[in-house]
Amino acid sequence: MQHPKFILARFSSIGDIVMAAPVVQALRAHYGDEAQIDFITLNKFKGATELIAGINSIYTVEKSTVEVTPQLKENGYDYLIDLHSNVRSRSLARSLNILTFKINKLGAARLSLVLGIRKRPVDHFIDRSLKLLSPFSISECTDNPWGEIAFSKPEMELPKKYLALAPGATHIGKRLPESSIDAICSNSDLPIVIVGGSDDTDLAKRFEDRYPSKVISAAGVCSLKETAHIMKYAQVAVGGDTGAMHIATAVGTALVSVWGCTRPSLGLYPWRTNPKSIILQPEGRDNRPCSRHGARCRYKKLGKHLCIKDVTPERITSAISSIL
Incomplete structure (x- = not known):
């Protein structure tokens, strides 16, 4: 087979989709421009997929893969790389009826970490994803494993040097x-772009109003490509276990990642990150995650504060200073 056709499936969310970039890069490095590498995701996460270089076409659905199945069948794919392993991707595999390589989500192992039964960290999601390519004799692309993440300059004027801060999260x-x-904000010598x-x-x-000469808000007004630009040209990025963390990692920016009710042991820590990057975990609490997605804190049930509050402001500002 000279020119194979691949369809990759990952339906959510921003960070998980960005982490598909090394798989696309490895396929593209192995097969060159002749291979067809397409991607299917949810409509609301198309912007995350557009960050990944090397994809030929992106297909999106609102709810069900049935919305695009006829078109995908016409494309005549040879392989489905299932990076989600959920109801949607399994439905897609049945409909296309092609050779499918499915990610091992290690659900039982990750739940065992949350329950305190397992102590050993699980393999990183990207390493597990790349293992799906072993039947093709493809390994990680060592020269540039993330590929060229797409970005575009925001319309707003940015300082020449600044700190990028991503404080929010779904959970x-x-x-x-x-x-x-x-x-x-108060300790930074650099302007801060949120x-x-x-x-x-x-x-x-609120923080832009509190620090008008130092803080610039880009929240809610920038596309993901513009956010990638902000991350790429920052002197340092700071944030929690979110999609922004993975974007900062993918563009090679030094990162201070602040961990709360999730932990790096769940296999979603910054992968092949800038060597200056620092991971901060809660002090005084073990490495056992409270939940797989950060929605619950087991210490909160005991009347204590959230885990992420045990990463003190002093530790965060000290980590920033050590990178700069």
């Missing part, structure tokens, strides 16, 4: 406390 156990954000989605707009605006 409360991953959000930076306001006390930590305030410490970062990035995030529309849910982070009010928070970013």
